[in-house]
Amino acid sequence: MTTRSETRTALDHLLTEIEHRNPAQPEFHQAAHEVLETLAPVLAARPEYAEPGLVERLVEPERQVIFRVPWQDDQGRVHVNRGFRVEFNSALGPYKGGLRFHPSVNLGVIKFLGFEQVFKNALTGLGIGGGKGGSDFDPHGRSDAEVMRFCQSFMTELYRHIGEHTDVPAGDIGVGGREIGYLFGQYRRITNRWEAGVLTGKGAGWGGSLIRPEATGYGNVLFAAAMLRERGEDLEGQTAVVSGSGNVAIYTIEKLAALGANAVTCSDSSGYVVDEKGIDVELLKQVKEVERGRVDTYAERRGSSARFVPGGRVWEVPADLALPSATQNELDENDAATLVRNGVKAVSEGANMPATPEAVHLLQRSGVAFGPGKAANAGGVAVSALEMAQNHARTSWTAARVEEELTRIMNDIHTTCHETADRYGAPGDYVTGANIAGFERVADAMLAQGVI
Ligand code: NDP
Numbered sequence: 001m002t003t004r005s006e007t008r009t010a011l012d013h014l015l016t017e018i019e020h021r022n023p024a025q026p027e028f029h030q031a032a033h034e035v036l037e038t039l040a041p042v043l044a045a046r047p048e049y050a051e052p053g054l055v056e057r058l059v060e061p062e063r064q065v066i067f068r069v070p071w072q073d074d075q076g077r078v079h080v081n082r083g084f085r086v087e088f089n090s091a092l093g094p095y096k097g098g099l100r101f102h103p104s105v106n107l108g109v110i111k112f113l114g115f116e117q118v119f120k121n122a123l124t125g126l127g128i129g130g131g132k133g134g135s136d137f138d139p140h141g142r143s144d145a146e147v148m149r150f151c152q153s154f155m156t157e158l159y160r161h162i163g164e165h166t167d168v169p170a171g172d173i174g175v176g177g178r179e180i181g182y183l184f185g186q187y188r189r190i191t192n193r194w195e196a197g198v199l200t201g202k203g204a205g206w207g208g209s210l211i212r213p214e215a216t217g218y219g220n221v222l223f224a225a226a227m228l229r230e231r232g233e234d235l236e237g238q239t240a241v242v243s244g245s246g247n248v249a250i251y252t253i254e255k256l257a258a259l260g261a262n263a264v265t266c267s268d269s270s271g272y273v274v275d276e277k278g279i280d281v282e283l284l285k286q287v288k289e290v291e292r293g294r295v296d297t298y299a300e301r302r303g304s305s306a307r308f309v310p311g312g313r314v315w316e317v318p319a320d321l322a323l324p325s326a327t328q329n330e331l332d333e334n335d336a337a338t339l340v341r342n343g344v345k346a347v348s349e350g351a352n353m354p355a356t357p358e359a360v361h362l363l364q365r366s367g368v369a370f371g372p373g374k375a376a377n378a379g380g381v382a383v384s385a386l387e388m389a390q391n392h393a394r395t396s397w398t399a400a401r402v403e404e405e406l407t408r409i410m411n412d413i414h415t416t417c418h419e420t421a422d423r424y425g426a427p428g429d430y431v432t433g434a435n436i437a438g439f440e441r442v443a444d445a446m447l448a449q450g451v452i
Pocket of ligand 1: 102104171172173174175176216244245246247248249267268269270325326327328350351352377378380381
């Protein structure tokens with residue numbers, strides 16, 4: 001019988017080995033620490049999981065592809081970017097996870113995202129494995145034609161690694177409906193196949209699911225509502241700080257308003273907007289999605305209720321809820337202390353790993369309900385899996401049906417995390433609940449399928 005402290009020592013050794021074997025990948029180390037540090041109780045209680053090699057296999061991607069992406073700008077100059085696809089774990093289904101186009105992308109960032117994705121996808125209860133990809137290409141300021149040429153070049157290599165039964169990418173930072181369209185077009189051209197299920201986040205007229213664009217933001221608000229319900233409260237009348245102004249942030253703000261709450265901020269890498277009347281989501285969509293502008297333009301057009309704060313930290317705006325929806329490590333320990341001082345009740349992660357480990361500990365120690373991204377933002381990938389199901393059946397569901405499924409899945413994820421945390425002696429700790437519940441499902445499938 002292995003004790004909890006022996007298990008912890010073994011996990012500490014493994015974490016040291018992960019750092020040695022994957023040098024210069026701080027985000028991947030952070031994600032591995034965050035998960036492995038919570039697994040000791042389940043490894044001690046369930047000897048089958050402590051089998052040598054199981055956790056070691058879980059932290060090693062099944063396959064990692066890195067490739068050259070050459071493309072020409074509108075002046076005919078040649079640029080060379082780097083493309084990635086990390087196929088992390090396929091024990092539960094085809095690899096599934098988005099593509100990120102952002103200059104900060106490197107192998108460590110894609111591995112952290114792919115690792116998180118394995119547990120997130122398991123939590124949805126659907127048949128999808130975990131993967132992630134992207135490029136260090138920066139779409140900001142690029143013309144449509146340049147983005148199209150980049151996407152075509154990226155897919156010219158990626159197509160050989162993906163497929164509806166193999167690996168199904170989707171969007172993430174810098175990859176929305178426009179990019180998915182160009183990627184899908186090139187895949188179809190190269191393969192001469194109408195294989196709708198190879199990518200998700202497609203346009204509604206050509207194989208996309210209704211509610212997919214909304215799903216991550218809507219799902220995060222539903223998760224936050226479930227955490228509040230657990231404490232005898234609801235969303236009605238609460239104010240919220242939201243960071244980001246992309247896909248996740250926009251639909252977070254929209255759903256908060258629909259459920260009677262009020263988001264008073266949004267942001268981008270240039271600063272944040274605080275709008276005392278509450279963010280006007282239609283104006284934000286016009287500026288960001290139609291004109292591809294910046295949040296200062298929103299403030300200019302909105303009038304006297306809104307103010308742009310260049311370079312500021314959105315977390316300094318007092319609110320009941322915080323929903324980080326931009327990028328990793330955007331909310332640190334100081335920000336968490338500010339939120340706590342201002343009386344925040346719940347923090348729910350729309351982005352992946354937006355809160356640093358120190359921030360998470362401080363929020364939890366202060367009694368704030370904390371929803372980790374792998375649970376709280378799983379609505380996006382869940383509806384992607386529903387898009388795959390619709391593609392497979394060559395049908396499309398109504399928006400109402402998809403939203404009903406999304407609501408059920410988010411409530412189920414909340415219940416699973418809550419009950420699992422209780423079962424392993426960590427009541428109210430959604431981080432432990434999400435990590436263990438995701439781990440159990442993947443580990444069971446890996447054990448059943450042998451050492452591969
Ligand atoms: P978008 O590209 O649509 O929007 C990203 C937003 O975050 C922009 O406002 C962007 O501002 C800001 N941002 C990005 N990087 C930085 C940075 N380094 N510093 C400051 N601001 C930054 O992406 P999404 O909304 O799709 O994704 C947001 C987060 O949600 C990511 O963590 C993603 O992994 C996660 N997520 C997304 C899902 C989806 O379905 N799309 C599913 C689950 C999680 P700027 O334009 O100035 O860079």
